[in-house]
Amino acid sequence: TPQPWEGILNLDYRQGPEMPFLTASNLTKICDFPESNFICFPYESRRTGIYIAGCVRKPMDMDETITDATGAALKAIQCMELESRGRAVHPRAMDLSYPEFLLIRCTQCKRCTIECPFSALEEDEKGTPLPNLFRCRRCGICMGACPERIIGFKDYSVDIISSMIKAINVPYEDEPKFRILCFACENDAIPALDMAGINRTIYDASIRVIPVRCLGSLNLVFISDSLARGMDGILLLGCVLGDDYQCHFVRGSELAQYRLSKVGETLQRLALEPERVHMEQVMITDYHKLPKMINEFIEKIKEIGPNPFKGF
Ligand code: SF4
Ligand code: SF4
Structure with missing residues (x-):
């Protein structure tokens, strides 16, 4: 069934044009809400730069909504400032590293593009990942997903962890x-x-x-x-x-x-x-x-x- 919000945002994301929604959370039994890390980053959505506040996030009264909106606005300001300096937004705020791909060895398996939770990796028609670093949160999930082990950061890579193990x-x-x-x-x-x-x-x-x-x-x-x-x-x-x-x-x-x-x-x-x-x-x-x-x-x-x- 089409939801009332569908077609409003119309985002250009591999994982769909809308915000991901929670459907069965204990917190949200009554209806769907945009998902967020409700404890640590309650305003944050999976769409980097889009923050959610007020009753679209959970039921709340007017005072709570004002506090919520203030928090979301501050997060949005922080996001713009950090991104303008090439830094990651929360939770790795200030991180200057970004994922690098040795694409010559890429088998176009699409695991990284499918598993990136923030849709920071688009792909071309063959399935080669096309990074959109403004969306990237530097989580390294693409690095964990890649069977060819060709994704890494300057300060966090398969080789670095393997050396720590050794x-x-x-x-x-x-x-x-x-x-x-x-x-x-x-x-x-x-x-x-x-x-x-x-x-x-x-x-x-x-x-x-x-x-x-x-x-x-x-x-x-x-x-x-x-x-x-x-x-x-x-x-x-x-x-x-x-x-x-x-x-x-x-x-x-x-x-x-x-x-x-x-x-x-x-x-x-x-x-x-x-x-x-x-x-x-x-x-x-x-x-x-x-x-x-x-x-x-x-x-x-x-x-x-x-x-x-x-x-x-
Ligand atoms: S580190 Fe990789 S998986 Fe994580 S957001 Fe960036 S591109 Fe996506
Ligand atoms: S997971 Fe690795 S091999 Fe697969 S598409 Fe991504 S970069 Fe290429």
């Missing part, structure tokens, strides 16, 4: 120690780990943490590299997904979960247990739950035993 010390097979690698989203999981540290909570010391811009930027090659290096287990800490998602890049943790669902078969083919790779959803306020989450995962890995690839 730099982690893995105990030898005859040592009674395990090494667990954690990829943690910088938006919620890393602050939660910081909070856990500030509060002096104690968890198993076998874990090493690599921060990522978003779990959606996690290329599956990181998982295979880590297991080939001899890591006994891999824990992914990302934002809450689903209708009331908290991912700052909308679909990052959902995409990570989807990609992870494809990893199990590959692990079984390598005679590795799928349980060695596990994802948890974390909010900043969950810092007190982290030690239990980490310790339980490490206990499970200890029951499974060391990675048989250790030492090769």
